[in-house]
Amino acid sequence: MANPQLHPLEVNPKTGEPFLRLLAHKNIILTPPRLSDAPFIISILNDERVYPWLSSPPYPYLPGVLGSLKAPGRASQGTPRRDPNDPDIWTAGDYLAPSHHRQGIMSDAFNTLLRQWGIPRMGVRRMVVTTLEGNKGSVRVFEKLGFKFRKTINDAIDVRGTKRGVHMLEWTLEDEGNK
Helix, strand or coil: CCCHHHCCCEECCCCCCEEEECCCCCCCEECCCCHHHHHHHHHHHCCCCCHHHCCCCCCCCCHHHHHCCCCCCCCCCCCCCCCCCCCCCECCCCCCCHHHCCCCHHHHHHHHHHHHHHHHHHCCCEEEEEEECCCHHHHHHHHHCCCEEEEEEEEEEEECCEEEEEEEEEEEHHHHHCC
């Protein structure tokens, strides 16, 4: 019998590892990071179709960065304030292997995390995200999920020695209720 405290997570019966199944792409699951993922992550973060759109981590991305990960354990997670007069503002970063671009996977992954975990389990009520200026794919992902474009900030951050602008988008649970 599944542990109701873990809902909506499922547990791999062989490894005991928790995972979250995507809502639309049922064959894809989100798992905690594993040391065995390191070579794949390094490859993706060094891909010229990915790293130009990331302000961090640094390029080239080296194995030592992931080598510092600890085995999955019982790390405690801070409790969101959930004070409606002073709500937390959440943000997130994302990237996807180029072989999986333009298939709706990132939209599904972000939507699944937000709807199945973020809102009910973490108390997410407001999110602000930024994408590097010109990253139309990321802007589209967030807009499909109800994020509103707020502004572009020119020369906002230094990315590998070059000043880059960022697009800022915002989502609130309150705005969703007003649709």
